[in-house]
Amino acid sequence: MAVLAGEFIIAGFHPIDALVLTAERFGGLLSEGWVLKTLAFAIMVGSVMALIERSGGVDGLVHELSVKRSWVKSKRGALMPSFIAGIIVFIESSITSLVAGAIGRPFCDRYGISRAKLAFVCDSTSAPVCSLIPLNGWGALLLGLIGGQITAGLIAGESATWLLQAVAFNFYAFIALIVTFVAVWFELDIGPMRHATITPPPTIECADDRGHFSLFLWPMVWMIGGVIAFMFATGDGNIFKGSGSTSIFYTLIITLILMWGYYRYKNAITSHDFFSSSLQGAKSMAPIAAILLFAFAIGGVSSDMEVGKYLASFIGSYLPSAYLAGAIFVLGAIIAFATGTSWGTFSIMLPIAVPLAVGLDAPVALCMGAVISGGVFGDHCSPISDTTIISAMASGCSVQEHTKTQLPYALIAAGISFILFVLFGIALT
Structure with missing residues (x-):
């Protein structure tokens, strides 16, 4: 509609x-190649997750961390592995959400935690961490956009130096991670999260009641390692220039092939069950792929209508320089929410924010940080964002429930961030 x-x-x-x-x-x-690869990624993720469960890998993970090592013994501990994985895996936001979701699902079911809470952890670590540690496509995009402002003569210096300064002012990413940790550590369920659906543990038959931890571990290693390798390969040795969609697409194909060989070697699953489970998992992700396609379409419509430029026209020379960063943060959030893309928001807002900051004698790096924070916040809350959809998919909850339940946490982080942008704007002007 x-x-x-x-x-x-x-x-x-x-x-x-x-x-x-x-x-x-x-x-x-x-x-478009990247669209087809992204849709295929969503479908193949379903196959990977179904195979890990059917082979006993999920049971093996639970047994390894809960019984053998006693690392996960409570609701608090059930979400900490996902939170840690979300911080460590910063190469690509989609893989971050996928790995964190895969690790957390069995523990959430075992300890009575809603999948929506897990999706919140996945989403609140993926984009914020990728924007704070820009050794990935995020960094490449931002370096290019900042370089354009240097070439235009608006600012002087090195792109990398400006990016590091901007990341230091990426308040929303820092605050979102803190809010997420507090919510996990103190088991805080606020707003709709208190009424989120709790999924009972799935009944899966496998030869070994506990399964094998390696049946879960190796697919994760192959996916993370594969994305890193393909990012280097598609970027001709430069990970900043690698293609995220291409890397994930080929990584999942290779992962499925390796899983078939390894699972047959370990006699964890028959060939018939392997292909049957792959098909069932793929079918379960078809609605998610459709949602992604519609999300890309509405993002394109918003872009063609120039929603971002229209909203940006409301910021003019009449705005006091001390409050410019706060206004940019709010505007960036609105654009990202409407378009479902943080990268598109960066592309729209950085070329607008830098000239405004220079013209109004406002802190340029602070305004750059406001652009990044606004883009991440709006993208984080948007129901048509690919990271929102993939986080819900990886966690096994609906996009609607995920969007509704994580919004209060995101608004808390955004409110604190807005105050910081205003205070720093006043202090640095």
């Missing part, structure tokens, strides 16, 4: 033209 309404406006309120534009929109998306 949102896509049709947007196309109706773009088409000058002509119904037939709107339908034609809608068809062209989806046709164009399905001809």
Whole structure:
């Protein structure tokens, strides 16, 4: 409905033209390599997760960490492995959410924690961590955008230096991680999270009641290692220039092949069960893939309508320089929420924020940090964001429930961040 309404406006309120534009929109998306790879990634993730469960890998993980090592013994401990994984795996936000979700699902079910709480942990660590440790595609994009401002003569210096300064002012990412840790450590369920659905443990038959920890561990290692390797390969030796969608796509294909060989070697699953479970897992992810496709479409509609530029037009020279960073943070959040993309928000807002900061004699690095924080916050809350959808997918809860339950935590972090941007704006101006 949102896509049709947007196309109706773009088409000058002509119904037939709107339908034609809608068809062209989806046709164009399905001809884009990165879109097809992302949709295939969503489908294959279902296969990987189903195989890990069917083979006994999930049982093995629970036994390894709960019984043999006694690391997970409470609700607090059940979410800490996912939180730690979300911080350690910072190469690509989608893989971050996937690994954190895969680790946390069995423990959440065992200790009566909602999958929505797990999705919140996955989503609150993926994009914030990737934006704080930009040794990935996030860093490459930001370096390029900052370099454009240097080339234009608006600022002087090195792109990397400016990026490090901007990351230091990425208040939302820091606060979001702190809020997430506090929510996990003190078992805080606020707002809709108190009423989130708790999924009972799945009944899975396998030869060994405990399964084998290696059946879970090796697929995770292959996925993380594969993404890093392909990021280097697709970037011709430069991980900053690697393609995230291509890396994840080929990594999952190779992971599924290696899983078949390893699971057969360990006699954990028959070939028939392997392919049957793969198909069932893939079918379960079809609705998620459809949601992703529609999310890309509405993001494209928002871009064509130039929503970001329209909203940015409200910031002018009349705004006091001390409050510019706070205004940029709010505006960036609105744009990211409306378009479902933090990267698109960076691309729109950085070329606007830097000239404004220079013209109003406001702290440039602080305004850059506000752009990054606003993009991450809006993307974090948006129901059409790919990270939001993938976090829900990896955790096994609905996108609607995930969006609703994590919003109070995100708003707390955003409120604190806004205050910090205003205070630092006043102090540094």
